[in-house]
Amino acid sequence: MRADTPGVERLPDGPGRDDELAALYAWPDAPGPTVRANMITSLDGGAALDGRSGGLGNEADQHLFAVLRDLADVILVGSGTVRAEQYAGVELDGDRRARRRRWGRPASPPPIAVVTGRGLDADLPLFTDFETKPIVITPRAAAGRVPPAAEPLIAGEERVDLAAAVRTLADRGFRRIHCEGGPALLGQLVTDDLLDECCLTIAPLLLGSDSTRLLPTVLAEPAGWVPDGVRIGGAHLFTRYHRSGR
Ligand SMILES: NC(=O)c1ccc[n+]([C@@H]2O[C@H](COP(=O)([O-])OP(=O)(O)OC[C@H]3O[C@@H](n4cnc5c(N)ncnc54)[C@H](OP(=O)(O)O)[C@@H]3O)[C@@H](O)[C@H]2O)c1
Secondary structure: OOOOOOOOEEOOOOOOHHHHHHHHOOOOOOOOOEEEEEEEEEOOOEOOEOOEOHHHOOHHHHHHHHHHHHOOOEEEEEHHHHHHOOOOOOOOOHHHHHHHHHOOOOOOOOOEEEEOOOOOOOOOHHHHOOOOOOEEEEOHHHHHHOOOOOEEEEOOOOOOOHHHHHHHHHHOOOOEEEEOOOHHHHHHHHHOOOOOEEEEEEEOOOOOOOOOEOOOOOOOOOOOEEEEEEEEEOOEEEEEEEEOOO
16 A cells, blocks of 8 residues: 555654644543553564564554553553553653643643563662552452552452452542553453444554464454544554443
């Protein structure tokens, strides 16, 4: 596909692009929690290149990734991604703090809330390099393995009960729950029918079946999604969907 293909609008890329993107990706005005995922896939459903997702992206994707973070109340992520991508806390410069304020969010960074069944090492960058305290979501069985630097959120007994975790995040004031994967966590959210929105970037690559799959889960029946838009940025497609019936 050519970047100037008629009929496919470009993602905003001029001087006011941040505010245009914020309007394009506005959160629904719902009283309860909304769970949105932002993921990138190859054309054949691959989710990582050499163990990381970064190799799939481009400049437009990195830019949108940061804008979507700045529109969120909290960033939800699985422990596999925190380890693979060496997540640290969200770091904001002056421009990003200003735009968060403009978009009705606190100027401070949103916390990262990581889901783990086994607990996490306290020396990961997420627990040593942050401004806003990270949240660790565990089942009761792993309550003792939450690093002291983190805020614990206990949901479930042996496994994390994701529905309970989402409710508790909303009770703590985090209604716009922005999930950055990885595939295992995304699969569980879809299986539990907790995912309301999906922003899916499609990279113009084929990775083959050895690559990490975008959705490594078995669904009892196909789940329907409604397209909310498609744009092109560089050679990548930026799609947005919401769950059918919501
Ligand atoms: N393409 C993309 O958009 C994208 C996005 C993010 C990541 N990635 C890539 O995907 C890979 C990592 O993804 P992943 O699927 O292996 O890991 P993941 O989804 O980030 O994390 C999986 C882990 O989350 C915890 N978890 C999830 N649901 C749980 C539940 N209900 N109860 C308890 N714990 C639960 C478990 O942690 P414990 O093992 O700690 O118990 C599980 O091992 C990396 O290569 C990364 O680069 C791609």
